Amino acid sequence: MRIVTAKEFQDWLSHGEVLEKDSHGPKVVRLSSGQLLKIFRSRRLPLLARLRPEAVRFDDRAKRLQTLGIQTPIICETCWIDRSKLVSACLYEPLVGQPLDRIFLDSRAQFNLLLPQLAAYIYRLHQRGIYFRSLHLGNILRTPDNDFGLIDFLDIRFKNRPLGRMLIRRNFQHLRNYLQRRKVENFPWEELVAAYKAASKSSN
Missing domain, CATH: 1.10.510.10 (Transferase(Phosphotransferase) domain 1)
Known part of the structure; x- marks a missing residue:
């Protein structure tokens, strides 16, 4: 997983539309490209979160659901937003519906x-x-x-x-x-x- 630079992340937020957020910040952002950025802030043990971050788990579940014939968003990339704080993210094509x-x-x-x-x-x-x-x-x-x-x-x-x-x-x-x-x-x-x-x- 690549680490997103602070500038790239800020560009995403500046030019995108925040669709969902909580007290910690944005959770889902629609980017200018039309893709969605889904941000995960881990609550698991740090070692587990680093070995298998939430973004990777989300991607794995999407792929498994698709093999079972269940429609999901198409994941394009998983990345770290802030590895030290265990913040990972997925970029994906939204499911139309x-x-x-x-x-x-x-x-x-x-x-x-x-x-x-x-x-x-x-x-x-x-x-x-x-x-x-x-x-x-x-x-x-x-x-x-x-x-x-x-x-x-x-x-x-x-x-x-x-x-x-x-x-x-x-x-x-x-x-x-x-x-x-x-x-x-x-x-x-x-x-x-x-x-x-x-x-x-x-x-x-």
Whole structure:
């Protein structure tokens, strides 16, 4: 991984658009080239973070998801922003699509029509051994080919077999907790669960 110079990083910030930030600074920046810069500030042990920085882990997960037939952003480069402070980054081509939380806010009718396909997609993830703790409406995109794709998947875990009932329940609970934290009202939760069960039965 190359180390980005302070000048290059400042140029990215000066000419780009900050899409997401927290108390530590920018997290996602749209560059003038159209690429996205995703910045990771590690909370892991320094030795582990240096050996396998978050940017590399994100890149590895993107590649593995793609081999499983799951659409993700295309990673172009991983780099260090500040190696001493364990700040790494990815440059990537954004995945084209519309976040489901935006669809839910803009058109409940359209979102409700997507529910069976969304449930089948979540079932597909589970059957491929993909446990996505950050499974929520902002991290799933509706893609132009009428499929879905994932973003922001650093905390994803891969199993060598389909997820068991306990992990499936836990995954749905993560989604439910997200909806409660965001105070999302009138979400068709029962319909989603029923559609997931229907997808499970139709595959057997």
